Amino acid sequence: MEGLDLLKKDWQKSTNSFTQIGENELSNMLKLRSSSIVKWIFIVSICELLLGIILGITLSLSKTHDESSELLQKWGIYEFYMACSIVFYLVVVWFIYRFYQNYRKISVVSSTKELITNIINTRRVVKRYIAFNLISFAVLFIVVCSFGFYHGYTTESVMHDGNGQMPLTVMITAIIILILITAVLTLIFWLIYKLIYGILLRRLNRSYEELKKMEL
Amino acid sequence: MEQSLEKDFVEKLKMNQNLIHKICRLYTQDEDQHKDLFQEITIQLWKAYPKFRGESKFSTWAYRVALNTAITLYRKDKRSIQTSDVETANLFIKEEQYNYEEEEQIKLMYRAVQQLNDIEKALVFMYLEDKDYHEIAETLGISEVNARVKMNRIKGKLKKILNP
Numbered sequence: 001m002e003g004l005d006l007l008k009k010d011w012q013k014s015t016n017s018f019t020q021i022g023e024n025e026l027s028n029m030l031k032l033r034s035s036s037i038v039k040w041i042f043i044v045s046i047c048e049l050l051l052g053i054i055l056g057i058t059l060s061l062s063k064t065h066d067e068s069s070e071l072l073q074k075w076g077i078y079e080f081y082m083a084c085s086i087v088f089y090l091v092v093v094w095f096i097y098r099f100y101q102n103y104r105k106i107s108v109v110s111s112t113k114e115l116i117t118n119i120i121n122t123r124r125v126v127k128r129y130i131a132f133n134l135i136s137f138a139v140l141f142i143v144v145c146s147f148g149f150y151h152g153y154t155t156e157s158v159m160h161d162g163n164g165q166m167p168l169t170v171m172i173t174a175i176i177i178l179i180l181i182t183a184v185l186t187l188i189f190w191l192i193y194k195l196i197y198g199i200l201l202r203r204l205n206r207s208y209e210e211l212k213k214m215e216l
Numbered sequence: 217m218e219q220s221l222e223k224d225f226v227e228k229l230k231m232n233q234n235l236i237h238k239i240c241r242l243y244t245q246d247e248d249q250h251k252d253l254f255q256e257i258t259i260q261l262w263k264a265y266p267k268f269r270g271e272s273k274f275s276t277w278a279y280r281v282a283l284n285t286a287i288t289l290y291r292k293d294k295r296s297i298q299t300s301d302v303e304t305a306n307l308f309i310k311e312e313q314y315n316y317e318e319e320e321q322i323k324l325m326y327r328a329v330q331q332l333n334d335i336e337k338a339l340v341f342m343y344l345e346d347k348d349y350h351e352i353a354e355t356l357g358i359s360e361v362n363a364r365v366k367m368n369r370i371k372g373k374l375k376k377i378l379n380p
Contacts, residue, residue, distance in 0.1 A: 003378060004343070004371060007325040011238070011344040018237035021254075026226045026233075029258045036256060036289035108260050108281050108289070109267070112338065113357030115284050203334065207287055210335040214362050 038106055038119060040200065045103075045126040049096055052133050056089070075147040081140075088136055095129040116208045123201065134189055138182045142175075149174050225265050228274045229258065235275060236282050238345075242329065242337050243286040256290050257282045280355050283341065287334045328377040336370050343367060 072078040102122040108115065153166050229236075236257050240250045261281050268277055329340055335356070342352045353363040 003321065003325050003328075003374060004340075006321060007329070008344050008346070010322045012346070014238075018234055018241075021230070021233055023226050023230055026229055026258065027222065029255050030222065030226075030262045032255055032259060034256060034259045034263070036260065036285070038289055108264050108284050109277070110284075111355060111357030112284055112287055112335070116288055119288060204288055207334050210333055211356065211358060214335075214358055214366050 037200065037204065041119065041123060042103065044196075044200075045099060045122070048126055048130060049092075049099065052092060052129070056085075056092075071148070072144070075151050077143065077147050081144070084136070084140060091132060092129070095125060095132070099125045099129070112207075113211045116204060116211065119204060120201075120208060123197070127197070130193060134186050138186050141182055142178050145178050146175065149178075221266070225262060229261065229278075232275050232278055235279055239279070239282045239286050239341060242341055243290070243334070245330075253286060253290050257285045260285045260289065276351075279345070283338050283355065287338060324378060325374070328374045331377055332370065332373070336366075336373070339363065339367055339370055 069078060072081050099122065102118060102125055105118045106115065106122060107118075110118070150166060150171075153170070157165065236254055237250075239257070240253045244250045244253050261278055264281055268274070329337065332340065338356060339352060342355065347355075349360045349363050349367075352367075353360040356363065358366075
Protein backbone atom coordinates (compact mmCIF):
# COMPACT_ATOMS: atom_id res chain seq x y z
CA MET A 1 0.00 0.00 0.00
CA GLU A 2 1.49 3.32 -1.02
CA GLY A 3 0.01 5.18 1.93
CA LEU A 4 1.70 3.10 4.60
CA ASP A 5 4.94 2.95 2.68
CA LEU A 6 4.90 6.70 2.31
CA LEU A 7 4.41 6.91 6.05
CA LYS A 8 7.30 4.49 6.56
CA LYS A 9 9.60 6.73 4.56
CA ASP A 10 8.56 9.73 6.62
CA TRP A 11 8.74 7.74 9.85
CA GLN A 12 12.30 6.66 9.33
CA LYS A 13 13.32 10.14 8.33
CA SER A 14 11.79 11.59 11.49
CA THR A 15 13.98 9.46 13.77
CA ASN A 16 16.11 12.38 14.85
CA SER A 17 13.40 14.98 14.97
CA PHE A 18 12.33 14.71 18.59
CA THR A 19 13.43 17.13 21.27
CA GLN A 20 16.23 15.25 22.99
CA ILE A 21 16.12 14.69 26.73
CA GLY A 22 19.41 15.12 28.55
CA GLU A 23 21.11 12.68 30.93
CA ASN A 24 20.24 14.65 34.04
CA GLU A 25 16.58 14.74 33.22
CA LEU A 26 16.59 11.03 32.40
CA SER A 27 18.32 10.28 35.72
CA ASN A 28 15.66 12.26 37.54
CA MET A 29 12.93 10.29 35.79
CA LEU A 30 14.27 7.06 37.30
CA LYS A 31 13.38 8.38 40.74
CA LEU A 32 9.75 9.01 39.84
CA ARG A 33 7.00 6.66 40.89
CA SER A 34 5.32 4.43 38.39
CA SER A 35 1.63 4.98 37.81
CA SER A 36 1.20 1.77 35.88
CA ILE A 37 -2.08 -0.09 35.86
CA VAL A 38 -0.38 -3.17 37.37
CA LYS A 39 0.63 -1.12 40.37
CA TRP A 40 -2.95 0.03 40.87
CA ILE A 41 -4.31 -3.45 40.40
CA PHE A 42 -1.82 -4.69 42.98
CA ILE A 43 -2.75 -1.99 45.53
CA VAL A 44 -6.49 -2.47 45.05
CA SER A 45 -6.15 -6.26 45.18
CA ILE A 46 -4.14 -6.18 48.42
CA CYS A 47 -6.77 -3.88 49.94
CA GLU A 48 -9.49 -6.32 48.94
CA LEU A 49 -7.66 -9.33 50.31
CA LEU A 50 -6.97 -7.47 53.56
CA LEU A 51 -10.52 -6.18 53.86
CA GLY A 52 -11.91 -9.72 53.88
CA ILE A 53 -9.41 -10.85 56.48
CA ILE A 54 -9.72 -7.78 58.72
CA LEU A 55 -13.51 -7.98 58.66
CA GLY A 56 -13.40 -11.63 59.63
CA ILE A 57 -10.92 -11.08 62.46
CA THR A 58 -12.73 -8.02 63.80
CA LEU A 59 -16.02 -9.89 63.84
CA SER A 60 -14.57 -12.89 65.62
CA LEU A 61 -12.81 -10.73 68.25
CA SER A 62 -15.70 -8.38 68.98
CA LYS A 63 -17.92 -8.67 72.02
CA THR A 64 -20.97 -9.32 69.88
CA HIS A 65 -19.26 -12.46 68.74
CA ASP A 66 -19.56 -13.97 72.23
CA GLU A 67 -23.23 -13.18 72.29
CA SER A 68 -23.76 -14.48 68.81
CA SER A 69 -21.86 -17.69 69.67
CA GLU A 70 -24.31 -18.26 72.48
CA LEU A 71 -27.21 -17.67 70.15
CA LEU A 72 -25.72 -19.99 67.54
CA GLN A 73 -25.26 -22.66 70.17
CA LYS A 74 -28.86 -22.20 71.27
CA TRP A 75 -30.04 -22.60 67.69
CA GLY A 76 -27.87 -25.67 67.25
CA ILE A 77 -25.80 -24.38 64.35
CA TYR A 78 -22.60 -23.41 66.18
CA GLU A 79 -20.62 -26.39 64.82
CA PHE A 80 -21.82 -25.67 61.33
CA TYR A 81 -20.74 -22.04 61.69
CA MET A 82 -17.30 -22.98 63.02
CA ALA A 83 -16.74 -25.54 60.25
CA CYS A 84 -17.70 -22.90 57.69
CA SER A 85 -15.26 -20.43 59.23
CA ILE A 86 -12.36 -22.88 59.08
CA VAL A 87 -13.09 -23.78 55.45
CA PHE A 88 -13.47 -20.07 54.68
CA TYR A 89 -10.01 -19.16 56.00
CA LEU A 90 -8.37 -22.12 54.29
CA VAL A 91 -9.86 -20.99 51.00
CA VAL A 92 -8.74 -17.40 51.67
CA VAL A 93 -5.15 -18.59 52.21
CA TRP A 94 -5.32 -20.51 48.94
CA PHE A 95 -6.57 -17.40 47.13
CA ILE A 96 -3.72 -15.28 48.51
CA TYR A 97 -1.21 -17.88 47.40
CA ARG A 98 -2.70 -17.99 43.90
CA PHE A 99 -2.72 -14.19 43.71
CA TYR A 100 0.96 -14.01 44.67
CA GLN A 101 1.85 -16.75 42.20
CA ASN A 102 0.09 -14.96 39.32
CA TYR A 103 1.39 -11.54 40.27
CA ARG A 104 4.97 -12.80 40.13
CA LYS A 105 4.43 -13.93 36.56
CA ILE A 106 3.70 -10.38 35.36
CA SER A 107 6.76 -9.24 33.49
CA VAL A 108 7.06 -6.30 31.16
CA VAL A 109 9.58 -8.20 29.02
CA SER A 110 7.21 -11.03 28.10
CA SER A 111 5.18 -10.93 24.91
CA THR A 112 2.20 -8.58 24.89
CA LYS A 113 -0.28 -11.44 24.91
CA GLU A 114 1.44 -13.20 27.78
CA LEU A 115 1.65 -9.97 29.76
CA ILE A 116 -2.04 -9.16 29.30
CA THR A 117 -3.01 -12.76 30.06
CA ASN A 118 -0.99 -12.70 33.29
CA ILE A 119 -2.48 -9.38 34.38
CA ILE A 120 -5.99 -10.61 33.66
CA ASN A 121 -5.33 -13.91 35.46
CA THR A 122 -4.08 -12.06 38.52
CA ARG A 123 -7.20 -9.95 38.46
CA ARG A 124 -9.35 -13.02 37.96
CA VAL A 125 -8.04 -14.52 41.20
CA VAL A 126 -9.13 -11.45 43.14
CA LYS A 127 -12.44 -11.37 41.27
CA ARG A 128 -13.09 -14.96 42.32
CA TYR A 129 -12.00 -14.14 45.85
CA ILE A 130 -14.61 -11.38 46.00
CA ALA A 131 -17.26 -13.64 44.47
CA PHE A 132 -16.36 -16.31 47.02
CA ASN A 133 -16.66 -13.78 49.84
CA LEU A 134 -20.00 -12.53 48.62
CA ILE A 135 -21.41 -16.02 48.17
CA SER A 136 -20.11 -17.19 51.57
CA PHE A 137 -21.62 -14.19 53.32
CA ALA A 138 -24.87 -14.62 51.42
CA VAL A 139 -25.16 -18.30 52.31
CA LEU A 140 -24.21 -17.73 55.92
CA PHE A 141 -26.63 -14.81 56.16
CA ILE A 142 -29.51 -16.91 54.81
CA VAL A 143 -28.73 -19.90 57.04
CA VAL A 144 -28.23 -17.90 60.24
CA CYS A 145 -31.27 -15.69 59.65
CA SER A 146 -33.46 -18.69 58.78
CA PHE A 147 -32.50 -20.45 61.99
CA GLY A 148 -32.89 -17.23 63.96
CA PHE A 149 -36.30 -16.57 62.53
CA TYR A 150 -37.44 -20.16 62.98
CA HIS A 151 -36.25 -20.25 66.57
CA GLY A 152 -37.81 -16.88 67.37
CA TYR A 153 -41.11 -17.79 65.75
CA THR A 154 -41.47 -21.16 67.39
CA THR A 155 -40.53 -19.77 70.84
CA GLU A 156 -43.17 -17.06 70.44
CA SER A 157 -45.64 -19.62 69.21
CA VAL A 158 -45.09 -21.83 72.27
CA MET A 159 -45.69 -18.85 74.53
CA HIS A 160 -48.90 -17.84 72.74
CA ASP A 161 -50.77 -20.99 71.86
CA GLY A 162 -48.42 -23.74 72.93
CA ASN A 163 -48.29 -25.03 69.39
CA GLY A 164 -44.61 -24.38 68.61
CA GLN A 165 -45.12 -25.09 64.92
CA MET A 166 -44.32 -22.84 61.99
CA PRO A 167 -46.92 -22.94 59.20
CA LEU A 168 -45.49 -23.84 55.78
CA THR A 169 -46.70 -20.58 54.21
CA VAL A 170 -44.86 -18.49 56.82
CA MET A 171 -41.71 -20.53 56.31
CA ILE A 172 -41.81 -20.19 52.51
CA THR A 173 -42.57 -16.45 52.66
CA ALA A 174 -39.73 -15.90 55.13
CA ILE A 175 -37.26 -17.82 52.98
CA ILE A 176 -38.30 -15.94 49.83
CA ILE A 177 -37.94 -12.55 51.56
CA LEU A 178 -34.53 -13.55 52.92
CA ILE A 179 -33.29 -14.70 49.54
CA LEU A 180 -34.55 -11.50 47.93
CA ILE A 181 -32.82 -9.28 50.49
CA THR A 182 -29.58 -11.23 50.07
CA ALA A 183 -29.82 -11.12 46.29
CA VAL A 184 -30.36 -7.36 46.24
CA LEU A 185 -27.48 -6.73 48.66
CA THR A 186 -25.13 -9.02 46.71
CA LEU A 187 -26.14 -7.42 43.43
CA ILE A 188 -25.41 -3.92 44.75
CA PHE A 189 -21.94 -5.01 45.91
CA TRP A 190 -21.29 -6.74 42.62
CA LEU A 191 -22.34 -3.74 40.53
CA ILE A 192 -20.10 -1.35 42.46
CA TYR A 193 -17.29 -3.82 41.99
CA LYS A 194 -17.87 -4.24 38.26
CA LEU A 195 -17.96 -0.49 37.83
CA ILE A 196 -14.57 0.03 39.50
CA TYR A 197 -12.87 -2.68 37.47
CA GLY A 198 -14.73 -1.92 34.31
CA ILE A 199 -13.00 1.45 34.33
CA LEU A 200 -9.61 0.11 35.35
CA LEU A 201 -9.48 -2.79 32.92
CA ARG A 202 -11.44 -1.55 29.93
CA ARG A 203 -8.47 -0.91 27.68
CA LEU A 204 -6.70 -4.07 28.73
CA ASN A 205 -9.73 -6.21 28.01
CA ARG A 206 -10.12 -4.61 24.61
CA SER A 207 -6.52 -5.45 23.68
CA TYR A 208 -6.94 -8.95 25.04
CA GLU A 209 -10.04 -9.53 22.94
CA GLU A 210 -8.22 -8.16 19.89
CA LEU A 211 -5.30 -10.57 20.36
CA LYS A 212 -7.67 -13.48 20.94
CA LYS A 213 -9.61 -12.59 17.80
CA MET A 214 -6.39 -12.63 15.79
CA GLU A 215 -5.62 -16.19 16.84
CA LEU A 216 -8.96 -17.57 15.68
CA MET B 217 27.45 -0.72 41.76
CA GLU B 218 24.00 0.86 41.61
CA GLN B 219 25.51 4.11 40.39
CA SER B 220 27.45 2.55 37.55
CA LEU B 221 24.36 0.57 36.58
CA GLU B 222 22.37 3.78 36.50
CA LYS B 223 25.02 5.59 34.49
CA ASP B 224 25.19 2.74 32.02
CA PHE B 225 21.40 2.64 31.72
CA VAL B 226 20.98 6.39 31.26
CA GLU B 227 23.63 6.40 28.58
CA LYS B 228 21.89 3.63 26.64
CA LEU B 229 18.51 5.22 27.16
CA LYS B 230 19.73 8.56 25.90
CA MET B 231 21.05 6.94 22.75
CA ASN B 232 17.79 5.07 22.15
CA GLN B 233 15.32 7.70 23.29
CA ASN B 234 13.95 8.32 19.81
CA LEU B 235 12.48 4.86 19.85
CA ILE B 236 10.47 5.73 22.95
CA HIS B 237 9.48 9.09 21.50
CA LYS B 238 8.13 7.33 18.44
CA ILE B 239 5.98 4.99 20.52
CA CYS B 240 4.73 7.95 22.56
CA ARG B 241 3.84 9.75 19.35
CA LEU B 242 1.72 6.83 18.23
CA TYR B 243 -0.02 6.22 21.54
CA THR B 244 -0.66 9.69 22.88
CA GLN B 245 -2.60 12.71 21.74
CA ASP B 246 -0.82 15.69 23.24
CA GLU B 247 2.44 16.85 24.74
CA ASP B 248 1.45 16.15 28.34
CA GLN B 249 0.47 12.59 27.58
CA HIS B 250 3.62 12.17 25.54
CA LYS B 251 5.77 13.21 28.52
CA ASP B 252 3.72 11.06 30.85
CA LEU B 253 4.10 7.93 28.77
CA PHE B 254 7.79 8.63 28.17
CA GLN B 255 8.28 8.77 31.94
CA GLU B 256 6.34 5.58 32.56
CA ILE B 257 8.30 3.73 29.89
CA THR B 258 11.57 5.00 31.40
CA ILE B 259 10.52 3.78 34.85
CA GLN B 260 9.48 0.37 33.51
CA LEU B 261 12.74 0.03 31.57
CA TRP B 262 14.75 0.93 34.65
CA LYS B 263 12.82 -1.58 36.78
CA ALA B 264 13.45 -4.32 34.23
CA TYR B 265 17.06 -3.32 33.49
CA PRO B 266 18.77 -5.44 36.20
CA LYS B 267 17.42 -8.50 34.39
CA PHE B 268 18.62 -7.33 30.99
CA ARG B 269 21.36 -9.80 30.14
CA GLY B 270 22.55 -8.22 26.96
CA GLU B 271 21.58 -11.30 24.95
CA SER B 272 19.65 -9.09 22.59
CA LYS B 273 20.38 -5.53 21.57
CA PHE B 274 19.33 -2.88 24.08
CA SER B 275 17.05 -1.34 21.46
CA THR B 276 15.28 -4.65 20.75
CA TRP B 277 14.75 -5.25 24.44
CA ALA B 278 13.70 -1.65 25.02
CA TYR B 279 11.08 -1.47 22.32
CA ARG B 280 9.37 -4.57 23.66
CA VAL B 281 9.19 -3.08 27.15
CA ALA B 282 8.13 0.29 25.74
CA LEU B 283 5.42 -1.22 23.56
CA ASN B 284 4.10 -3.35 26.41
CA THR B 285 4.00 -0.30 28.65
CA ALA B 286 2.10 1.71 26.06
CA ILE B 287 -0.42 -1.06 25.42
CA THR B 288 -0.98 -2.55 28.84
CA LEU B 289 0.45 -0.57 31.70
CA TYR B 290 -0.12 3.03 30.80
CA ARG B 291 -3.27 4.61 32.19
CA LYS B 292 -4.45 6.81 29.43
CA ASP B 293 -6.18 10.10 29.98
CA LYS B 294 -9.91 9.53 30.34
CA ARG B 295 -10.93 11.89 27.59
CA SER B 296 -11.72 10.35 24.26
CA ILE B 297 -9.62 10.74 21.17
CA GLN B 298 -10.55 13.80 19.20
CA THR B 299 -9.34 14.32 15.69
CA SER B 300 -8.17 17.83 16.53
CA ASP B 301 -5.77 16.33 19.05
CA VAL B 302 -4.06 14.39 16.34
CA GLU B 303 -2.73 17.61 14.92
CA THR B 304 -0.94 18.36 18.16
CA ALA B 305 0.69 14.93 18.09
CA ASN B 306 2.72 16.15 15.20
CA LEU B 307 4.08 19.07 17.20
CA PHE B 308 6.98 16.91 18.27
CA ILE B 309 8.29 16.74 14.78
CA LYS B 310 10.32 19.61 13.50
CA GLU B 311 8.58 21.40 10.71
CA GLU B 312 11.08 20.98 7.93
CA GLN B 313 10.27 17.37 7.31
CA TYR B 314 6.79 18.17 6.19
CA ASN B 315 7.96 20.48 3.45
CA TYR B 316 7.29 17.89 0.81
CA GLU B 317 4.49 17.51 -1.62
CA GLU B 318 3.24 14.39 0.16
CA GLU B 319 2.83 16.44 3.33
CA GLU B 320 -0.94 16.33 3.24
CA GLN B 321 -1.10 12.63 2.55
CA ILE B 322 1.31 11.84 5.35
CA LYS B 323 -0.73 13.94 7.75
CA LEU B 324 -3.86 12.03 6.76
CA MET B 325 -2.02 8.75 7.27
CA TYR B 326 -0.94 9.74 10.78
CA ARG B 327 -4.51 10.68 11.52
CA ALA B 328 -5.75 7.34 10.21
CA VAL B 329 -3.19 5.40 12.25
CA GLN B 330 -4.30 7.26 15.38
CA GLN B 331 -7.76 5.78 14.89
CA LEU B 332 -6.49 2.21 15.11
CA ASN B 333 -6.71 0.25 18.36
CA ASP B 334 -3.70 -0.36 20.62
CA ILE B 335 -2.72 -3.73 19.15
CA GLU B 336 -3.08 -2.52 15.57
CA LYS B 337 -0.89 0.46 16.40
CA ALA B 338 1.77 -1.90 17.73
CA LEU B 339 1.77 -3.81 14.44
CA VAL B 340 1.97 -0.59 12.45
CA PHE B 341 4.79 0.64 14.67
CA MET B 342 6.86 -2.47 14.07
CA TYR B 343 6.07 -2.37 10.36
CA LEU B 344 7.24 1.23 10.21
CA GLU B 345 10.35 0.24 12.13
CA ASP B 346 11.04 -2.37 9.46
CA LYS B 347 10.77 -5.33 11.83
CA ASP B 348 10.21 -8.71 10.21
CA TYR B 349 7.08 -10.76 10.85
CA HIS B 350 8.98 -13.21 13.00
CA GLU B 351 9.90 -10.44 15.42
CA ILE B 352 6.43 -8.84 15.25
CA ALA B 353 4.81 -12.20 16.04
CA GLU B 354 7.21 -12.89 18.90
CA THR B 355 6.74 -9.48 20.47
CA LEU B 356 2.96 -9.68 20.42
CA GLY B 357 2.81 -13.36 21.28
CA ILE B 358 0.90 -14.46 18.18
CA SER B 359 1.82 -16.67 15.24
CA GLU B 360 3.70 -15.32 12.25
CA VAL B 361 0.85 -16.18 9.89
CA ASN B 362 -1.62 -14.32 12.06
CA ALA B 363 0.68 -11.31 12.22
CA ARG B 364 0.78 -11.21 8.41
CA VAL B 365 -2.98 -11.63 8.08
CA LYS B 366 -3.57 -8.91 10.65
CA MET B 367 -1.15 -6.54 8.95
CA ASN B 368 -3.01 -6.97 5.66
CA ARG B 369 -6.29 -6.30 7.41
CA ILE B 370 -4.85 -3.16 8.96
CA LYS B 371 -3.76 -1.94 5.54
CA GLY B 372 -7.32 -2.48 4.35
CA LYS B 373 -8.72 -0.72 7.38
CA LEU B 374 -6.43 2.29 6.83
CA LYS B 375 -7.49 2.43 3.22
CA LYS B 376 -11.12 2.48 4.33
CA ILE B 377 -10.47 5.26 6.83
CA LEU B 378 -8.72 7.33 4.17
CA ASN B 379 -11.33 6.68 1.47
CA PRO B 380 -14.62 6.18 3.26
